[in-house]
Amino acid sequence: MTGFVVVAIALFLTPAIVKAADMPPFFVIFLFSVFFWVAQASSWNVLTGFSGYFSFGQGAWFGIGVYAVAVLTGKHGWSFIAALPMAGFLALVAGLGLGLVVFRLRRLTGEIFALTTLAIAFVLAALARLVPAIDGGTGIFMTGTPIPEFLGEFNTAMYRMTLTIMLLAVLASYLTYSSRLGWGLFSIRDDESVAGGLGIPVFRYKMIALGINAFFAGLMGGVWSLRIGFVTVDEVFNIRVPLFVILMSVLGGLGHWMGPVVGAVIIFTLSDRLNSAGLTDVNQIIIGSLLVVLALAVKDGIYGRMRDRWLTTLITFFGVMVVTAIFDLTGSLISDFAIAMVTTVVVLMVPDRLWGRIRGRGGPDREEGPPVGIEAMTGSGP
Amino acid sequence: MGLLAQGIATGILIGGLYALMSLGISLSWGALKIINLAHFSFILLSAYLVYQITISFGVDPLLTTGVVLPLFFVFGALMQMFFHRFKVDEFKSLIVTFGVFIILQSMMQSIWSADFRTIAPDLNIYRSSSIRIAGVALPIPSLMAFLAAVLIAVAMSVLLSRTYFGKAVRAVAQDAEMARAFGVDTKRVAVLLSGLSAVFSALAGVFIAVGQQIFPGLAVSWFGIVFPVVILGGLGHTVGTLTAGVIVGVAYGVAAVMWAPLAAPLVTFLILIAALLFRPHGLLTSRSVA
């Protein structure tokens, strides 16, 4: 918890440091994009990672948030700061509404649940197109939307808002993970009816998980409407958001609150660097292969490996970081970070058996006592 | 009235194409427990291949099936071997095949560019020809797709309900372990079925190449049609899939004509959600493959 506070403070100070250290302002912009994805992935993980209900609904909750703010500010003259809470609230209502129907039906589990959530997004898109009061196809401009002064100029404001929401989302995910709620959800994921038999209020817990997911996805969507600038149905309700959060969480490791955080940082940094190198097509192919390889080879996601080989992780990461920084290989801190990160991931991807041989002994490598159960999948639980 | 009749007629026909696009996904999902998103790029890739072969050799687009379909049978079979090798389950398959989908998409774009491709009319006599029945015009491309879909749906349901292969598939669909225990060569069955599924998707691609302009963005736009059809029809249920395709096609057509084209997707998905809530195992309910 103290660690959490320290990180929070550090992040809030970062923009000032960036300015003081004459680092490119893009650093700030880069960071708030990371925050966006961390929040999205973390909130998704509370539902899908913890309770095992695979959801494509992220796009829907996100979209509701975006449109809530866009419509209220753009069409009803609300101030941004007044509209923002509605983004979270409306998404929450929609989420609970879905849960109320879906979670009552025992058979709506597994892929059927997943596709229901997918369908929801399509329906919302169709609605937004059809109803002029929402969009009606003309799109909504957010570029002119005034932001309250106390938040600072645009990028600073975006940074502060995304950071706050991201911290709250991760905190929610962490608190869930380290409480009865979390363990109740894990039990539901493992065997829902047994969980019920042990006195876990299955329905209520699933509703809470879905609520947390929808609320933060929507709230962040509300902030993001400013970033999108010109809100249209096709941009807001495309399958990109749900697919990225899935990719990020799977890569980082479902089930632990840290998994999506790690995954989001890795994936976003990678695609950002590849895009900035003008290698989008490569980016696509790499992301595709990453998906395939990780789903097949790295069972519990990178974060699991990071815990098992925490020492290696630290040494590799900071080692590379220092080298690239000292010899100024890239001229950009973000790129140094990206390289260090990728190298670490590469090292962590070395399969257990081979790893054991490298380290001069057979068997899977563990640099600490072999954790099992939730531990294994997720590292130190509560 | 004539308008409505026309709307329904074209709806039924386009429904055939939808069914054809959905069959492969439905079968591999229902019988092999593989949610194969790669099928979307299979459809598009086959359309591109048809286009390429047609314009390079100036042949009739329908003749290309001789090359394209076997090719995709191999693709499908190889893919299943791969899944088998790595014991890919339902959940993993969603992620893995999505990865494959992304890769194929960007490859197609880098080969054929993002621009629109059309088989010029002189090579494609089918595109805008049609036949009239009782004042209702039936476009040839969708008519062909529809007939193909009916043929395949019927053939498959016969194959699945009457032959040993069919029994084996059903056994695998119900409980692969058990099937193995009873001496069914589950891997061979799965590989064959996966190959067939790919062929159906490829065939859909052929008719798409014949019927419309193709571009990389197309594949994603199919998600919204195919998934409703697959779920509505019932996983692995060929006749059900055909029925669902027609229902979606007609619903789409009628909603577009009577209300607004914008409303069509809405109607489609409301049908889907209703189905998910009340008939999660498909219209002609049958949990197993048939």
Added chain:
Amino acid sequence: MTAHRWRYLAILTSLAMVLAACGGDGEGSDTTAPDTSNTTEAPTDTTEGPTDTTVPMTDTTGDASGDPIRIGGTLALTGFLAATGVIHEAVGKVFVERINSQGGLLGRPVEWVLLDDESLPENAAAAYERLITEDEVDLVIGPYGTGNITSAMAVAERYGYVFPHHTASLTYAYNYACHFSSWSTGLHPNITNPNLVYDAIESSGNTPETIGFVINEFPGTMFIAYGQEGTDEGGAVAQAEERGYDVVLDVTFPTAITDWAPIAAQVADADPDFLYIGGLGVNASQLITAMEAIDYSPSGMFTQWPAPGPLLDTEGADGIMSVTIFEEHPPFTDDPEAVEVASLIHDALADAGVPYTKVETQAAASWTAWEYLQQAAEGAGSLDQQAMCDWLIDNGVSTLFHGDIEFFPDEQNYFEDLSKIKQIQDGDWFVVYPEEFAAPDKSVVYPRG
């Protein structure tokens, strides 16, 4: 064993990423990075960095020498706008090569830092932030697509960069003092554009009694068809009614439409004398195909922003009209330079694997936007954004495809609508209206043959 092989494949993939990341930043790092701390403050300061770099280099050799002038921008190279984005990519490359071969800009070579925004406005915004604050490009040029341009313009405005762009359709929304549209639509396309179309039709001597509208539910096409949201001014539909045409059909369809048969059926049912398609890309081709499929062909058609190639290859499209800036026939091709550039663009598009390589609206608009940058920099004699902006407003630009252009600050920097009407006649596009731009002995054919 194979399990391992796959894992190793993972390692290789990741290594590829490392290289990619390095490579990318190699590109980024080979520029002099002047004091960056200013770039976030007031617009005037942002130009300080760039202007520093205009100081002549000591090792001046050859005609275009010294530090390259870096021009940043994104395009929709992937995603649903990519089909057209690829045209703008090809044109930009041609322009940059040509300017470098002709001694560069201000005596310095030009480097185009092109990124992909995946057709997403938020990516465009992020990319322009990066280009301006991290890569510290000297100049920016707009992306493709209304949404992306809108988001990118907000960034350019934040840093006071001159922002030339080619294809933003929601003209009324752009108030940035240093944005310069190279599109020929003028500030009120929702008024001028439909009127041009109707004038063209009537120039044939025949006036349609009934008209039908099939409109893509896309901001740009909606704007031109129905006027600006909130204000009831203009719009193709309203103006058709003003002219006494009887509007017998008015349908909007979703951008990602998959089935055209129902709309075709509706058109056939309404059977208008003239069909106005507010379509993008292949919409028109798809609709015509669907109508042909039910043996219906309207006696006159117009489509907003088509992909010209596929339309030529569409059975039953002969006689359809559209708007354009430039077509490769006299009088446009009387200028030899235009012909030369056009041929360069052909090759570039062919290399990019684009089937239809002729220069028309998109390519012409794209080229013009680049001309803005070039002439502004040369005119102002520096890369000072404000100076360039002022120079453009004071002097206008003389363009290859639009002729001389003058920007009207009180018209949000737009110039008058210079659009022309083109029509497919015997298998090719020809400008048919206004007369002075019409191809030799070509005029509007309505009703079509």
Added chain:
Amino acid sequence: MSLLTVTDVSKRFGGVVALDGVSMTMGEGEILGLVGPNGSGKSTLINVLSGFYPTDRGTVVFGGEDTTGAPAHKLAALGIARTYQIPRPFGTMTPRENIAVSYMFGHSRHSLEGARDAAQEWLDFTGLAGVADIGIEELTLHQLKFLELARALATQPNLLLLDEVLAGLNPSEINESVEMIRRIHAQGITILIVEHVVRAVTALSDRLVVLNQGAVIAEGEPEAVMSNPAVVTAYLGDRGRRA
């Protein structure tokens, strides 16, 4: 006084009648054996009592409170715990974590803090302490059965429903289990035990209830019940009776 009263409970699946007007009571602190041939409705009754299936007809009163149709988690909270014929542990958790979860929920509501340590009590009780922190997949069937018991006990129930805990165990393991059930009972927990292994049930139970085709055909002292002709018929068919 009776802890559980079942009155005229019926349950049908489609055309099949699984329970047909079953009535029975259980006294505080007794061990009741529920026996009957395959498909006689034993497991269905357990599922009804633990709230997995709603009843079609009839009422269930537990601890003086009408619990007919109450959801499983409510019944668990009231103090009903069950085990499963085929063990169903939480696969991603260790035995300790499995027990900790039910300690947190069930009849005993505890926070996460100390749940892991609290689990030790039942680990020791069931002799699983040695395998407390290894993966579930490494446990033997015998150990999994004990984990079922430990997990049920950790909810600190008043009524424990044991669904064929002895099935698939070898004689020595059976004796061990019987011993353990006695010790559980000694803690004052009322036990409903469903069994095939008649020898063990008769040894354990104070009373037997015999189900056949969803109906109670006999009830009472174990010996008396086992010699009841109807019961013999049910188990062995008519030949058995003549013999």
